[in-house]
Amino acid sequence: MKSLALTFFILPSLLFYPQDDMKKKAFYALINSLISHSVTEVKADEIKKTDVVWLDARAQEEYDISRIAGAQFVGYDDFKIKSIKDIDKDAEIIVYCSIGYRSEKVAEKLERAGYTNVKNLYGGIFDWYNSGQPVVDSLGNTTKKVHGYGRTWGVWLNDAETVY
Structure with a gap:
């Protein structure tokens, strides 16, 4: 389930944000999937x-x-x-x-x-x-x-x- 959620958060960020911003958004999406x-x-x-x-x-x-x-x-x-x-x-x-x-x-x-x-x-x-x-x-x-x-x-x- 978490990997599915990451796919929906990370893939769109790869398409629509500048590289540095994209990496930061992907990092935050990963964190949000792990912490409560x-x-x-x-x-x-x-x-x-x-x-x-x-x-x-x-x-x-x-x-x-x-x-x-x-x-x-x-x-x-x-x-x-x-x-x-x-x-x-x-x-x-x-x-x-x-x-x-x-x-x-x-x-x-x-x-x-x-x-x-x-x-x-x-x-x-x-x-x-x-x-x-x-x-x-x-x-x-x-x-x-x-x-x-x-x-x-x-x-x-x-x-x-x-x-x-």
Whole structure:
């Protein structure tokens, strides 16, 4: 069913939009087919505050390549609420992963645990990077390297040094 829905969203975009816009629309159609929109979402270009708590819900090897500056690794497969027990339950928290699926699941757990201001970064670090926002390496230096999660997913990164 999802592949049928993708066909109806992606094929028309291939016909009627300029190449960059077409790829972005196809990427968003893919995301929308995978996430449930169960938590508040925020896009990279909507974030204006700097005092946000960033939580990275990717695998350790992804986080080690690059991350959003100041992000705390929490993972996905082994995420435990106790790993963030020092974060105020009313703090603004933005959770991200590659495209937003894993981070949505972690954000749901945070809300169930009583965190009141949790958001999922729509499009994840891929859309963050593609929107011209910086990512940093493990030393805090700006980098063009982004973990592609897998070869079929890395195609959604623009002008990055995709690492697998």
